[in-house]
Amino acid sequence: MSERARRRRIGVEIWIVLGLSLGKSGVYALVNIVARLTEGTPLADQSTALNVSRSARPYLDLTYQLLSIGFALVPVALALYLLSANGRSAVRRIGLDRARPLRDLGVGFGLAALIGLPGLGLYVVGRAVGITVEVQAAALNAAWWTVPVLLLSALQNALLEEVVVVGYLMERLREMRWRAPAIVVTSALLRGSYHLYQGIGPFVGNVVMGLVFAEYYRRRRRTMPLVVAHTVLDVVAFVGYALIPVEWREALGIR
Template identity: 80%
Template sequence: MRRRVTAEVWIVLGLSLGQSAVYALVNIVARLTADAPLSSQSTTLNPSRSPRPYLDLTYQLLNIGFALLPVALALYLLSANGRSAVRRIGLDLVRPWRDLATGVGLAALIGIPGLGLYVLGRAIGITVEVQASALNAAWWTIPVLILSALQNALLEEVIAVGYLTERLRDLRWGALPIVTASALLRGSYHLYQGIGPFVGNVVMGVVFAEYYRRRRRVMPLVVAHTLLDIVAFVGYALLPVEVREALGIR
């Protein structure tokens, strides 16, 4: 049974965040060995996929939809014994206002120091310039960015926190190894952004994984992550050029 659960975890991660972590690791090695320093390199989180607006929209929606398939797989596997997976990991709506308030609090707790860490990382040269969105302006741009934020939140919180914690508990892992594994996984697939975001996301991972370990609810984490990404994605497009330059972004 342990071997089967272990294989399942590797398969789920290999189809989702684990795959991203491997690519991010290769990417950071390539960045660190490039002629240009990290501070002069950049990455784009939401690139345009076609100069034709409606084809671009189609690609964006397809990308979001297919990215959620590992979430569906993880929930399906967690419900294999007849239990509701969404109830098991607290992804339901039984306490919406409390989850919303907790999510807002967690977003503030992580977001404000995270912005400071990004600025510091840019200043000392360990963080690449992160362009949160390169979508062409269209009526659907902001709705797609919001959907992208929600997709990221569901993918990361359901798999890196809810699913991984439950499966590692099934394997009789202790609290500290579980929190550490979840936090390091979160940091690893952000390595392509530089060393600073890796550290920041490991800290975020510790906070989120420990919250889940104590409360067994992933919904506040989804709320918090969605809010953080909405502010980053949508706010980026609305920031004046002077503010972007002050933060070291274009």
């Protein structure tokens, strides 16, 4: 196979993987933000909810939640499968293994702190200037399984985004001989795109997060610390926000 044909094949593969996962989410988010901006209601007066209940019956709701989490991980399995086509372990290739657990945990928590605190500040500023919608981080009905499902959802988000947007995409673009800055920026813009439904502020914040995470991967070739960091950020957003006093949540625009 010629080099040109190989690159074309990789390009088609990338479009398929993204079309089945976060690329599709990015397109829907773009349409959503256009709809929000043109409906006549300011972004500051609009809201969105994450982790919503799917049924009033608790065990049926639990079934739907687990199915949603499970099927959302299929693109992760696909990306890892494709990266292992040459017989090399995909998890070792992108640093998703447990080769250095303590260091990965330390770096992950450090990245979470580096991204999380400024991200919260950006959210508050975005709400104040009217470029960010009100985000309800968890809208599940209260049940014994609510917190475990939120933890699983946080892990699922982390695996999906870090494996597909960082590990898989950056490896494939590198094989296509893209330059490092273009790879890093593309990964970051993709990350920002599927958060557009939350407003302009979250888009900018996630692009910045994407730049940091992609550059870390470019230098270290490990996604495990990124998965740790992303999981911590989502756990705090999904579960921890409930511990914030009501008056603080109202001031931050969180229900």
